[in-house]
Amino acid sequence: MMNWYVVYTKPKWEKKVAEQLTNAGVECYCPLIIKIHQWSDRKKKVEVPLFNSYVFVHLADEDRNLVFQSPGAVRYLFWLGKPAIVRDDEISTIKSWLDKPNKVDIAITTLQVGDKITLESGPFTAQEAVIQEVKNTHYVLVLESLGCVLKMSIK
Numbered sequence: 160m161m162n163w164y165v166v167y168t169k170p171k172w173e174k175k176v177a178e179q180l181t182n183a184g185v186e187c188y189c190p191l192i193i194k195i196h197q198w199s200d201r202k203k204k205v206e207v208p209l210f211n212s213y214v215f216v217h218l219a220d221e222d223r224n225l226v227f228q229s230p231g232a233v234r235y236l237f238w239l240g241k242p243a244i245v246r247d248d249e250i251s252t253i254k255s256w257l258d259k260p261n262k263v264d265i266a267i268t269t270l271q272v273g274d275k276i277t278l279e280s281g282p283f284t285a286q287e288a289v290i291q292e293v294k295n296t297h298y299v300l301v302l303e304s305l306g307c308v309l310k311m312s313i314k
Contacts, residue, residue, distance in 0.1 A: 163188075163245040164223065165236035166214045172231030173208040179229040186217040190253050209257070215245060270298065 166187075168176045177189035190209040195202055213236070216226055223242065226232045235242040270276065274290045278300075288309065292299035300309040 161217055161219050163215050163217050163247065163250050165243050165245060166216055166226050167233045167236055168212050168214055169231045169233060170212055173210075173212065173214055176226075176229045176231040177214050179231070180214070180216060180226060183225065183228050185222075185225055188215040188217070188250060188254070190215075190257055192257070209253070215250060276300075 166176065173189050174191075177187045180187045191206045192209050193204050194207050196205045214232075218225065223235065226235075237243060270290050270293060272290055272293055276288055276290065278284055278286050278288060286302050288300035288302050290298055291301050291308070296312060298311045300311060301307075302309055
């Protein structure tokens with residue numbers, strides 16, 4: 160059975176990995192959007208990946224090692240201890256959204272102060288927390304139900 164998997168790439172290698180894997184016969188999808196980059200002397204429209212460092216590949220489970228033929232492919236994205244699988248309809252939704260002529264600006268944002276989250280792993284699994292602080296190396300979370308503050312490193 161063929162599934163869509165998410166491959167984590169080296170930074171700024173998304174398009175190269177997608178091209179290399181396509182040339183090797185692997186079906187892949189790297190959703191791209193157009194952004195305007197501003198330099199001191201000019202503006203330029205640049206095609207950039209919608210998801211930084213991610214490429215979707217469509218292949219059978221036994222063929223998953225084929226992606227490592229590309230030097231930019233780092234590893235698979237995992238969810239609950241298994242390679243993350245993206246449903247066909249989710250890929251179709253991304254494709255149809257990007258094909259629409261009147262696109263809405265989109266930004267993939269990171270967690271921000273005040274966001275409420277549910278912890279998905281570790282000793283506090285399923286606990287709700289409020290983000291109190293966001294730094295380059297860590298988050299500070301308040302676990303209200305337990306009356307404690309948790310400092311979580313970003314890897």
